[in-house]
Amino acid sequence: LGKDSSNKYHLHDTSVVFWSQKPTKLEQCVSFMFAPPSKDNPDKNTEVIRDFLQSLSSGVLNDEDETPFYILGLAPNAARISIRFWRQGTVGEFASHIRQHFKDLEIIKSKNQRVYFSLFNLLTQVASLNKMENLPPSLASDLSQSIWDNQPYPTTLQMQCLIRIKADRNITSIRAAILKAYLNRKFRNHNNPPKEIQMALDLENKNQAYLCGRLFAILEKIQSDAIPGANSTIKERYYGAASTTPTTVFGRLLSLSRHHLAKFDTGKSVYYEKLLQSVITDLDSNGLPKYLSMDDQSRFAIGYYHQREDLYKTTTDKEKN
Numbered sequence: 097l098g099k100d101s102s103n104k105y106h107l108h109d110t111s112v113v114f115w116s117q118k119p120t121k122l123e124q125c126v127s128f129m130f131a132p133p134s135k136d137n138p139d140k141n142t143e144v145i146r147d148f149l150q151s152l153s154s155g156v157l158n159d160e161d162e163t164p165f166y167i168l169g170l171a172p173n174a175a176r177i178s179i180r181f182w183r184q185g186t187v188g189e190f191a192s193h194i195r196q197h198f199k200d201l202e203i204i205k206s207k208n209q210r211v212y213f214s215l216f217n218l219l220t221q222v223a224s225l226n227k228m229e230n231l232p233p234s235l236a237s238d239l240s241q242s243i244w245d246n247q248p249y250p251t252t253l254q255m256q257c258l259i260r261i262k263a264d265r266n267i268t269s270i271r272a273a274i275l276k277a278y279l280n281r282k283f284r285n286h287n288n289p290p291k292e293i294q295m296a297l298d299l300e301n302k303n304q305a306y307l308c309g310r311l312f313a314i315l316e317k318i319q320s321d322a323i324p325g326a327n328s329t330i331k332e333r334y335y336g337a338a339s340t341t342p343t344t345v346f347g348r349l350l351s352l353s354r355h356h357l358a359k360f361d362t363g364k365s366v367y368y369e370k371l372l373q374s375v376i377t378d379l380d381s382n383g384l385p386k387y388l389s390m391d392d393q394s395r396f397a398i399g400y401y402h403q404r405e406d407l408y409k410t411t412t413d414k415e416k417n
Contacts, residue, residue: 128144313401334349342386
């Protein structure tokens with residue numbers, strides 16, 4: 097716990113110390129994967145995470161390494177310090193768990209976006225005003241433990257992420273990655289798990305909430321192409337309702353899109369009409385969902401993000417050609 101020790105990290109009200117029986121690469125990397133970035137070198141965390149994952153892939157860091165590794169989570173309790181959690185295992189075991197955590201967070205993103213997210217990045221993305229002190233008290237500790245144990249993320253993380261998306265009307269790559277990882281980890285060990293959510297647009301995913309998210313992204317793109325430079329899009333006004341009670345707003349949005357499509361030339365209009373139809377065809381013939389659970393709100397957000405990124409990539413590719 098010494099001031100200059102690199103074998104610790106602090107998140108919210110939790111201090112975590114860790115050590116191995118002998119010096120290891122995992123011990124050198126952990127604080128960068130969990131702690132806030134340095135003000136002097138904000139990219140250092142990303143560089144260390146990339147190096148750690150490459151070391152596992154190349155065999156420099158062996159996930160069968162039996163070197164004992166220990167983790168202790170501490171928190172203030174009145175005038176004392178209480179133990180939040182205690183874990184002991186091997187370097188190989190914990191390295192494997194951390195690798196799975198980063199693999200679960202993989203998602204399509206534009207070239208200028210950060211590739212890897214530290215635990216601090218994840219938490220600030222779901223916090224009001226991006227401030228850790230605005231998070232539920234135990235979230236940092238609970239999420240940290242779920243990573244070390246290779247267990248599902250806490251439900252509080254999903255709930256906070258959905259709250260911030262609706263409040264900010266902004267589905268960032270980190271938020272989409274959090275929801276994807278949350279759902280895949282939640283259902284992975286079920287007896288009959290659903291197909292895992294992919295990194296990028298999945299045309300084989302027929303989940304109704306995922307399709308509704310895709311449809312919303314297409315309708316938003318049609319509007320932004322029809323009214324370039326508009327101060328706001330349907331996302332600002334309708335995202336909350338569309339992602340919670342789709343049946344209440346999609347009829348209106350589809351009617352609105354017809355006015356927007358009328359502004360395009362024939363080729364562009366046909367392109368978007370076919371794209372819309374490709375999604376609508378897979379929606380339930382009995383009608384859109386009346387209400388989406390938190391898991392389905394997450395699938396909606398991921399479907400929206402996947403489709404939006406695919407539309408952006410398609411537009412960029414056309415401009416290059």
